[in-house]
Amino acid sequence: MKKIALSFYLFFFFLTGSIATAQVVGIQEIGKYQSGDVLEDNEHWVEVIKGDMPLVLSVPHGGRFKDEQIPDRDCPELGRVVKGIDMNTKELALAMQEYFYAHYKKRPYVVIANLSRSKVDQNRAIELATCNDPIGTKAWNSYHSAVTAVIADAKQYGKIFFVDVHGHGHKVQRLELGYGLTTKQLTLAYNRKNTVKMPPTSSLENYLTQGGKRDFYDMLFGEYAFGTLLEKNGVRATPSLQDPYPQEGEAFFAGGHITRKFTAADFPDVFGMQIEFNFKGMRDTDANRQKFAAVFAKTYWEFIQHI
Numbered sequence: 001m002k003k004i005a006l007s008f009y010l011f012f013f014f015l016t017g018s019i020a021t022a023q024v025v026g027i028q029e030i031g032k033y034q035s036g037d038v039l040e041d042n043e044h045w046v047e048v049i050k051g052d053m054p055l056v057l058s059v060p061h062g063g064r065f066k067d068e069q070i071p072d073r074d075c076p077e078l079g080r081v082v083k084g085i086d087m088n089t090k091e092l093a094l095a096m097q098e099y100f101y102a103h104y105k106k107r108p109y110v111v112i113a114n115l116s117r118s119k120v121d122q123n124r125a126i127e128l129a130t131c132n133d134p135i136g137t138k139a140w141n142s143y144h145s146a147v148t149a150v151i152a153d154a155k156q157y158g159k160i161f162f163v164d165v166h167g168h169g170h171k172v173q174r175l176e177l178g179y180g181l182t183t184k185q186l187t188l189a190y191n192r193k194n195t196v197k198m199p200p201t202s203s204l205e206n207y208l209t210q211g212g213k214r215d216f217y218d219m220l221f222g223e224y225a226f227g228t229l230l231e232k233n234g235v236r237a238t239p240s241l242q243d244p245y246p247q248e249g250e251a252f253f254a255g256g257h258i259t260r261k262f263t264a265a266d267f268p269d270v271f272g273m274q275i276e277f278n279f280k281g282m283r284d285t286d287a288n289r290q291k292f293a294a295v296f297a298k299t300y301w302e303f304i305q306h307i
Helices: 027-032 089-104 126-130 134-157 183-190 205-209 216-221 226-232 257-262 279-283 286-306
Strands: 003-005 011-013 022-024 038-040 046-049 055-059 109-113 160-167 175-178 270-277
Touching: 027 134, 046 134, 055 089, 055 134, 089 109, 089 160, 089 279, 089 286, 109 134, 126 134, 134 160, 134 257, 160 257, 160 286, 175 226, 183 216, 205 216, 205 270, 216 226, 226 286, 257 270, 270 279, 279 286
Parallel strands: 003 038, 055 109, 055 160, 160 270
Antiparallel strands: 038 046, 046 109, 175 270
């Protein structure tokens, strides 16, 4: 894959070889590049791998780059400041993309935050994400503009399935699929209660309003729900037909700012989820990451075929 320096605002970039220095205007410029090209902003905060299918993987918390021009986040008055890395989530997303290309000659788009979460938390609203630091704000905008650019490019291939890749350290070893629904809401939905009010608040709303053939219940718990297919393919996941909602006292992440933002009405071609991956057996070794990549690809194709 070819690496190209790129920023997602009005900027200049330089490529060696036959291409001269050029001015690029607008985030849609990603369309000029080829599948597999690697693009970075000038500060190396954000990395994008261009794909050629309607699948986008976002990795906001795997970065290790502690850019010293940005102070460590310290603004508890704005909310809970979390600084920890989601270990090996970048490596997991790359394994997923590589498996698709090796076996199907298709690539998902991947957007990666290389900047450490201790500096900027891309999965929070901008004030808490940056503690209002101006350079941190620029870095936050760089990531979110990159995701916007990728979505604009990917929609040429169809309705976009968006996956925000995270890691959890909870006791129960399974994938947590965050559709913007709490444990209480999932419990109600499984028992077919209050389901009229829930879809508009979920990351499935665009799918449901854009003519999807499965209903809300089926997308969470049905035979072809993503979690159900993961379980069938050997990976524990909730919500699913087999494990519809976390039990009392079990920790669960419902999905964060990125998933809510990029599956909202402003992005009508996008639906998806935040996936929280347990570490052992998923993110811990290269062999396990490759094993999951195969399961994910198989699950994705089965899912897309039936929705």
